[in-house]
Amino acid sequence: MGFDDLHYGNMDFGLTQDDFNSKFYVPAANDCMRCGLCLSSCPTYSLFQIEAETPRQRIRTIDKFLNDNQPITTEERKHLDNCLQCWACEPVCPSKMAYGALFDETQRQLARPLSLLAKLAFWLIAHKRCRKMLMPLLALYLKSGIQKPLRKSGFLKKLNLAEAEALLIKPALEILKAHYPSKCRETCGQVGLFTGCLTDHFDRVTLNAAIELLTAIGYEVMVPSKQSCCGAIHQHNGQPADQLIANNIDVYNDLNLDAVIFTATGCGAMLSEYHTFDNPGAITFCDKLIDVNDFLLNNWPEEIKLKPTNLKVAVHEPCNQRNVLKNQQAVYKLLEKIPGLTVVPLADNHLCCGAGGSYMLTHPENATELRVKRLNSIYATEADKLTTSNFGCSLFLNNMGLTIEHPIKLLSVQLQ
Ligand code: SF4
Ligand code: SF4
Incomplete structure (x- = not known):
């Protein structure tokens, strides 16, 4: 069990970060047993089939750098940079190696000077x-x-x-309102919607579906205009994200909401890790944080029925949903609410599709090879549509003319 499990999704077991650190063992980089159980989950190993592209070799490099204070060679750096930061090596590891935290720390210490464009x-x-x-x-x-x-x-x-x-698609130009009232006679509560940076402009369809569903089940939706990017892109590229994090914590905590809801699991994974930053409001923020799929599933009123459909939908499980939030089952349970809908998982959901946040831009060849593999498994399902809860994956896979929608968009279309 990790600290995430103790705080994610409105669960609070009354532990602070200090309590957690003193009660649970956190492995160091040299605790890797080199058992190799992580190899079949690693997308770069699936591509290159060499030891240098395995999680255990990357951990060995990180150990050398962080614990032995030895420099990293150019070749080692290249293999570290090839990592997609999908964290698929974490849940399968018997030693509970916190690969993500070790990698982020190494990235931070190795941060290169940025180009003007970056x-x-x-x-x-x-x-x-x-x-x-x-x-x-x-x-x-x-x-x-x-x-x-x-x-x-x-x-x-x-x-x-x-x-x-x-990857450019048409951006939304209209501004979201600050407040959307409940469509029910009695209001169940007030929630805040986290819009993210890219999703705010390029995935308005999903944000509108969230607003439609949340207000239909009785919630007022607040969309604070002062919210900022979650900080994931900065964090995963070794850049400081503290100001963005502090701003979001202040903005949402000030509103005293019943829940803070995100639609993109890429943002959600980062938001769920705010408690690891030194900020007094972070635990309050994380306690209210919840994925829109989970929120709708937990709060769906029995009396709201959805229209039936005979569509077949394939479910793409984003890495941040499987390996950080660990709530991918909520998608399948939520889609069960649509009568007649056939839902199938992808055979290789355990492997990253290649999007990997900014990886699709920094490592286009590797990303494209992974995308081809993923597209083959999507077409093998013969589904009418693909659904994913992460906008980054959707954007990356969308290139090939597939119909891709967030699970909540499928639900909103079926509202009576
Ligand atoms: S599964 Fe864990 S312990 Fe085993 S090689 Fe991979 S990182 Fe090391
Ligand atoms: S984070 Fe993903 S790409 Fe990187 S070592 Fe782990 S499984 Fe491989």
Whole structure:
């Protein structure tokens, strides 16, 4: 059992972080037994089939660096960088190696100076108002017809922007309201919706579905305009995320809500780890934090029935949902509420699809190979649609013309 299990999903066993650290053993990097049980879960090992691309070899490199204060060679650095940070090696490890925490610490200490472009990207992610100002320009660019000639010119490649540009989709330009009243006569409570940075602009469909369902089952929904990015992209690239974290904790704690709800599991995994940061409001925040799938499942009123359908849906389980939040079963249980819907899991759900946060941009060749594997398993299901609770995976897999929706979008369409 980890500290996450003690606090995630409105569960509070009354332990503080200090209590936890003193009661539970936290393995060090040199505690890896090298048993190899993690190998079959590691996407980079599945691609390269070499020891250097295994979790245990990465842990050995981390041990050398963190515990023995030895420098890391260029080759070792390359293999560390190839890690998708999917954390699939954690739940299968008999030694309970906290690979993610060890990796993050190593990343932090090894952080390279940022390029101008990377600095701009991190700055934009952190500054909501400027991001918003950029969206009409993006929409204009997508409409203008200059996309094709610009791609052909090779200019985007020169600027290292080709991968990011290929993923662009139409952004939402309208601003979400700060408050959505309950649609029921009696209000059950007040919840806050975490919109994230990219989902706010590019996955409005899911956010609107969340608002529709939450208000339909009797909740008032608050969308605080001062919320910021969860900090995941900064954290996983060795950049400081403390200000973003502190801001979110203050903004949501000030509202004294019944729950703080997220729709993208990539954001949710980061938000659920706020308690590991030194912030006095973090435990209160984490106690209220919950995935929209869990919230709807736990609070769905018996009297609300959904329309039947004869669709078949394949479920993609994002790594952050399987390995950090560990709540992927909520999706299957929630979809059972739609009469007639056939739901099938993907055969290789235990392996990352290649998206890996910003990995799809930094390691496009590896990411594409993993995506091809995932697409083959999706097509093998012969499903009408794919569902995933993480916008990053959806964006990455969407390239191939699949119909991909968040589970709650499927539910909202079936509301009577
Ligand atoms: S499963 Fe755990 S103990 Fe075994 S090799 Fe992998 S990291 Fe080491
Ligand atoms: S986090 Fe994922 S890619 Fe990295 S070592 Fe673990 S299983 Fe492999």
